[in-house]
Amino acid sequence: MKMFRKLLTLDEAKNVIQQHFKPKNLRIEEISILEAYKRILAEDVTAALDIPPFNRSTVDGYAVKAKDTFGADENKPIELKFCGVVNVGEQPKTKVTQGTAVEIVTGAPIPEGADAVVMFEHTERRGSLIYIYNAVTKDENIMKAGADIKKSETVLKAGVQLGSREIGVLAALGMKKVNVYAMPKVAVLSTGAELTEPGAKLSQGKIYDINAYSLSVAVQECGGKPIYFGVLPDELNKIRTALRKAITVADMVITSGGVSVGPKDVMPRVLNSLGSLGVILCGVAIKPGKPTTVAVIDEKLVFSLPGHPTSALLVFHLLVRPLIQNMVGIAKSENLRVKALAGMRLFPAKGRRTFIMVKLNREKSGRLIAEPVLTGLSGAITTLAKADGFVEISENQQFIDANEEVTVNLFKSLD
């Protein structure tokens, strides 16, 4: 029996999924800032202290009372009495009183009583006397406590991705740990009687599974934590059991490929049997990717992607990636894109949003060319190895001409 149903457009499919996707309460975890690279800050960070925490000297020289230096110049130095030294990292042991000066180095705290620092270059020491050849004004060569960051100031905003600079800022504030969003766990499973786990011996009629690996890494690429379930045995009960387990342990589930046992549309039936809501969309008017099926079970999204590796990765990029990034805590999820020129005339499939896999070639002239890579059954691996990204052609467009400018959505970032 053939079932005829109107396929959803890509935008309709996105809307249906969005209606059922509620990552409102992202889990938060506290981790060491040394482990926080690439993670997303889960709360605004406000300074718990002034930075610098004390008035510090910005030069090497002598801490003085500014008014003691009044009138000093090269021809008429003013004489002050040496009364000690302050080094960095130490509490000053002496005060500066009228007529005295304390030797100080860059970064050391200004001793009590001093309100300016004269640079070494403008002084001369003879025994216990310091000659000041240059007058200073109040606060000269002093960085005041809080001049860089004021206590209670918001320094980093929730949603920021943490790199070397942001983690340096957290360290400066004395934070050894930080609250970040927990990485969403995404279970990845492959189905198909023909599939064998890599590493195992390949028997006649079998091929190695690709998707459980490529999709697990794709989950990592967008900041999620894959839970590798591998190839499911081709028995309905075992598939049901594995899916139930996946839904329990993970925040999202991705399967790919067909199920050989039973009728052709067995996957939607299995998904419907696992709980409500069951299947929310079954088939999307895109090429490739038409058989894409999405279910909600126990409030978790389950994606059933096509078996062809490049198609699975494409649908992952179109529908799954933005949601995982959302769960990771990335507010604005965008594919990386580059402009290029179509290497040949590109045609859409009739009535379906069409995605053409392309390889980017930089010509000697500097022009970036998007060369289509063959897909379909005839090039599963070569496509994967060669496609840098994909070009989208709308349902209504007749074709994209050779040398026309196109936007290439990249499969991976260019870093």
Add this chain to the structure above:
Amino acid sequence: MKMFRKLLTLDEAKNVIQQHFKPKNLRIEEISILEAYKRILAEDVTAALDIPPFNRSTVDGYAVKAKDTFGADENKPIELKFCGVVNVGEQPKTKVTQGTAVEIVTGAPIPEGADAVVMFEHTERRGSLIYIYNAVTKDENIMKAGADIKKSETVLKAGVQLGSREIGVLAALGMKKVNVYAMPKVAVLSTGAELTEPGAKLSQGKIYDINAYSLSVAVQECGGKPIYFGVLPDELNKIRTALRKAITVADMVITSGGVSVGPKDVMPRVLNSLGSLGVILCGVAIKPGKPTTVAVIDEKLVFSLPGHPTSALLVFHLLVRPLIQNMVGIAKSENLRVKALAGMRLFPAKGRRTFIMVKLNREKSGRLIAEPVLTGLSGAITTLAKADGFVEISENQQFIDANEEVTVNLFKSLD
């Protein structure tokens, strides 16, 4: 005592370091392909098998002898005898002999004797008879073994960074493990009597250490494995011991900040005391970053970077990052760059290659503006938090004018 020496230019400094940097024999390790995300392939990967490994059907239909279908059309179907079914993943149990047909699904192996597949749409089954309404030619609807990848073909080249697509290709070839370059271990240490470890209580005159954290994460950003040594105690013997240990356990060592004990140029002396070659360069004509010192000890590079966090990160980007990426196995190391317009007139320091930290602001008009961020002692943390990258001004340039186009070297990638 003041030492006068001619500072090396940035290019001279790079040359001196390059002469002593020999990452010829990168360590190789075998890891699971599930752990291989972002790692660099250490050897060419050649296919150990044909892909597909067998002739497979590209459609659902009947496997036949092509010559049996000769002359078939809609008005004059040819009659064949049904003699079994082949599913995906199974070894065909029946042969196709003259006048017979075997039901076959997409991806299933072509049974012996068959040399073409007729699509279901062009057939009709009545009991044990199959009516063929369309002639097929030899090899029609068959994907031959090796049509995608031939056994012994080189599929991925050494030096490739592994992502979802490349790891999918490895899986397709049945590889559960892969040889990648080991991550270089980089020890990161901070020196300075004023420094306190984040998380500890801050006593008077102290500040929290930033660099051991920001530089550890910077090491991660370029694919290395930081070994966090934290803040060294301000005692010459302990600094010497820690450095010796760092050189033993790591492939490269990065320190930052000054040493308060002893005379001002104590770090070069400590480094020289640790073994040959000792210090290979001491001071670079750049601003900021002038006090940068580099040593070679036991054939390992030891970088002594400035204490100011943004200066340390800048010198890391200029001198250290390309070398770590080289050790990671990345052949061509390039900073990510964007073009922007200078937000104001920018001046170089006299006689020194000058680097101005900038924040990128996208104006409503779409123009990308590089706004200078104040550096120096007066903005250690705000600079870190705000600087997206830096603009380089050559020693010989008078200034960069406001609104002039500049290249901004980014501190982090834009992904």
